[in-house]
Amino acid sequence: MTLSEEDYIKAIYHLGKNENTTVSTNAIADRMDTKPSSVSDMVRKLSEKGIVNYRKYKGVSLTGTGIKTALALVRKHRLWEVFLVDKLNFSWDEVHEVAEQLEHIKSEKLVDGLDKYLGHPEVDPHGDPIPSKKGEFKKSIKKLLNEVPIGTKGVCVGVKDSSPPFLKFLDKKQISLGDTILVLDKEEFDASLHIKIKGKGIHISNQIAANLYLKITE
Amino acid sequence: MTLSEEDYIKAIYHLGKNENTTVSTNAIADRMDTKPSSVSDMVRKLSEKGIVNYRKYKGVSLTGTGIKTALALVRKHRLWEVFLVDKLNFSWDEVHEVAEQLEHIKSEKLVDGLDKYLGHPEVDPHGDPIPSKKGEFKKSIKKLLNEVPIGTKGVCVGVKDSSPPFLKFLDKKQISLGDTILVLDKEEFDASLHIKIKGKGIHISNQIAANLYLKITE
DNA sequence: ATTAAATTTTAGACAAAGCTAAAAATTTGT
DNA sequence: ACAAATTTTTAGCTTTGTCTAAAATTTAAT
Ligand SMILES: [Mn+2]
Ligand SMILES: [Mn+2]
Ligand SMILES: [Mn+2]
Ligand SMILES: [Mn+2]
DSSP states (O other), rough: OHHHHHHHHHHHHHHHTTTTTBBOOHHHHHHTTTHHHHHHHHHHHHHHTTSSSEEETTEEEEEEHHHHHHHHHHHHHHHHHHHHHTTTOOOOTHHHHHHHHHOOOHHHHHHHHHHHOOOOOOOOHHHHHHHOTSSSSEEEEEEEGGGOOOOOOEEEEEEOOOHHHHHHHHHHHTOOTTTTEEEEEEEEOOOEEEEETTTTEEOOOOOTTTTTTEEEEO | OOOOHHHHHHHHHOOOOOOOOOOOOOHHHHHHTTTTHHHHHHHHHHTTTTTTEEEESSSSEEOOHHHHHHHHHHHHHHHHHHHHHHTTTOOOHHHHHHHHHHTTOOOOOHHHHHHHHOOOOOOTTOOOOOOOOSSSOOOOOEEGGGGGTTTOOOEEEEESSOHHHHHHHHTTTTTTTEEEEEEEOOOOOOOOOOETTEEEEEEEEEHTEEEEEEEEEE
């Protein structure tokens, strides 16, 4: 499998929304910053190799082997992201480009070793689940922090309100994207939340929570 | 710089024996498992890019930029080898193939982060020196263990006698390739050696020492 | 139901990196 | 010194992955 083929497989996988819905030529071209004609060529080749199902003009989807291949790549990509953040102190937004390269390194022993070394992590720094060696993984969903039940744990992955005052306020409260948040309790009076973040408990208003997206696994 | 170009640059560097002697087309082809005609093509291309000095039929050598590029690659290769052995418990002889891939990952932050994370190692698991970020590094030489002065430290990199009895004996003494050895003392009587290996001191005959190669830096 | 618009595929070219076979240059042996 | 052997280069082809422009197909609109 070439590097290029692998990137196409991943793109088809992600566009299929973790389901295995059929995706269009243009969608792949857009995502990969390439031309539709190049996609047509590659998709025909992958089809001949039995990695995708493809009928001209009708779109493309991954076969069984295709899905397996995609999951192995996603696994590698996300494990490397964990490595970069946990061990080399990369920040949330610096990991993707490098992981995009590292995911193509071919060595089963390396992936297994990395997985073990990192303590078999279940999610990457963006809160996305890491498929197991066998390709099993939990679904993840994105929700507003004020809408999840007490006891929920997830990764802070975005803001609804991106105005400077709100971002500045988050900064003051030391809440950053990529932080893991655990909902400890909710006040009945004003629906404000007690959460655990970066090891310590803090108290935030419902209004804040209503503007923070959490990625929750399972 | 493409992956292929990088591998050629490294080959030319290594064939130049860490000096910058001129190397032949066939030597490159042999080392890279490719055909001389392919080498001719690539060498012309690298020459046009200012990475090698090349006169037809007269051999090739690295330019200043060529050497800098080669050293950066060697640095990455050897840092990854340290990572694989120290952190993921790869053995001595399993690292090369994977490092051959990892050395091509492009990210300055990654290399710097890795270097720091590994504690700025000076030699790789084979006892070869790791160039600094600026391209400085110490020379290394290979000597028989019985020929080095007291106080010498190096990596066990090979045996002179590779007969089963000797190898079996090394195994019993728990001396393996890749081990770091420090010469503590030498007995005047029989020139036997007290060495430190794997943290503890042991005593070995001169005959053993005379069949073990040590790679010494500086 | 046609026509227009958008999407997708095909045809033809190109750059990178490799190969084989043939030609050119250099080195070696006598 | 000169023929033979070896080394190196060139010429011509192949594969992979990309592109542009044109043709084909599907979808949307009137
Ligand atoms: Mn990638
Ligand atoms: Mn991620
Ligand atoms: Mn390499
Ligand atoms: Mn090495």
